[in-house]
Amino acid sequence: MSSPRSAKQTVVFYPSLEFVDSEAFLQPLVVNVSFPGPVPQHLIHSEIPIEISITMSGEGGVMPPVVHASSWATYYSESADTLIDGLWSIQDSPTPAASIMDLSIPFLPLQCTFDPRSTRQWAKLSHDIECWLLDEVDTSHPQREWGLDAFWMAFVGAFPMFPGGKWHHWNPMIPLEGQFILGWLNGDESSSGVQPDGVVSLEHMLLTIWEMFCRHVALFYPLPLISTR
Numbered sequence: 001m002s003s004p005r006s007a008k009q010t011v012v013f014y015p016s017l018e019f020v021d022s023e024a025f026l027q028p029l030v031v032n033v034s035f036p037g038p039v040p041q042h043l044i045h046s047e048i049p050i051e052i053s054i055t056m057s058g059e060g061g062v063m064p065p066v067v068h069a070s071s072w073a074t075y076y077s078e079s080a081d082t083l084i085d086g087l088w089s090i091q092d093s094p095t096p097a098a099s100i101m102d103l104s105i106p107f108l109p110l111q112c113t114f115d116p117r118s119t120r121q122w123a124k125l126s127h128d129i130e131c132w133l134l135d136e137v138d139t140s141h142p143q144r145e146w147g148l149d150a151f152w153m154a155f156v157g158a159f160p161m162f163p164g165g166k167w168h169h170w171n172p173m174i175p176l177e178g179q180f181i182l183g184w185l186n187g188d189e190s191s192s193g194v195q196p197d198g199v200v201s202l203e204h205m206l207l208t209i210w211e212m213f214c215r216h217v218a219l220f221y222p223l224p225l226i227s228t229r
Contacts, residue, residue: 012057026063035222105143107132108217109227116210117203122157123168129154134173145178146220152181153213160205180212 017024033050054065107128115121129151137144151174159167163185217225 104136105132105221106136108221109223109225112227112229114226116157116213117206119158119160119206122154122206122209123159126151126154126158126170130171130174134171143220146216148175149178149180149216150213152178152184153209153216156181156184157206157209157213160202160209180216 015026018027019025033052039048052067054067056063056065107125110125114125129147133144133147133151137147151170155167155170156162159165161167214225
């Protein structure tokens with residue numbers, strides 16, 4: 001008898017510190033877990049267990065984390081006065097659900113004709129994300145960093161030889177920062193689409209960026225990425 005299948009994703013994060021007098025405290029984390037794609041028909045009437053595990057690596061293991069999880073609908077409707085271990089209040093801050101739901105993402109879903117192998121379509125997408133970042137997203141908004149990474153993925157999709165080759169200048173209000181673009185500039189193979197033998201295939205590169213873009217977008221957009229109309 002085979003064991004049940006399971007899906008697992010691991011993310012390593014380094015939280016910032018908050019200093020109070022002479023002591024330092026790790027800032028609480030806001031984690032959004034989404035599940036792209038529809039639930040299989042045979043599971044619609046089943047309870048699907050989700051196991052959330054937080055591990056403090058290294059010497060940080062002496063500080064046990066406090067974890068609270070609730071469904072999206074429940075979290076969104078709860079009063080925003082929850083205290084985490086008595087140290088942090090989100091009473092005056094937007095909840096992750098509110099932040100996501102209140103800010104539109106006009107460049108999503110992508111048109112059903114979007115072809116990730118087309119640099120021209122990537123260029124249009126990068127322009128749309130750039131306009132969204134400049135016109136609608138405040139620099140302090142939690143989606144800002146997410147949008148920057150999405151922009152640079154689309155930009156590199158439009159100009160895959162960047163910083164070499166020919167490329168269009170982006171608005172100087174868009175900083176050259178973010179995990180993806182810094183990895184790309186540093187020659188990180190997971191961000192460059194370079195094959196083990198060192199040969200770069202344009203199509204392979206663009207499809208690699210597309211896979212990363214899909215995974216990244218799902219962090220704040222738990223809906224179908226491609227429009228069906």
